[in-house]
Amino acid sequence: xxxxxxxARSYGGWRRSRSLGLGRLDARQTLVVxxxxxxxxxxxxxxxxxSVALALAGAGGCAAGLVIAQWRGVLLLDAALAYGRxxxxxxx
Numbered sequence: 080x081x082x083x084x085x086x087a088r089s090y091g092g093w094r095r096s097r098s099l100g101l102g103r104l105d106a107r108q109t110l111v112v113x114x115x116x117x118x119x120x121x122x123x124x125x126x127x128x129x130s131v132a133l134a135l136a137g138a139g140g141c142a143a144g145l146v147i148a149q150w151r152g153v154l155l156l157d158a159a160l161a162y163g164r165x166x167x168x169x170x171x
Contacts, residue, residue: 115139
């Protein structure tokens with residue numbers, strides 16, 4: 080038996096799969112960031128009060144921060160969801 084027969088076959092041409100998104104963001108993160116940019120712009124374009132636009136921009140910034148920021152390689156949004164689900168399971 081030769082050494083070649085015991086190794087795994089490699090067909091070559093492998094590349095890491097990438098998600099559809101802006102830069103290093105995945106699709107979910109990209110949608111949230113685009114929404115955080117577009118919603119305040121649409122409110123301002125519709126002629127809404129400036130205070131509403133500022134409130135939406137602040138809320139959008141918080142949402143974008145949760146979706147983009149990472150802690151130990153895990154998105155803060157995913158960590159918060161996992162913690163909330165764990166707490167719910169403990170309570171049940």
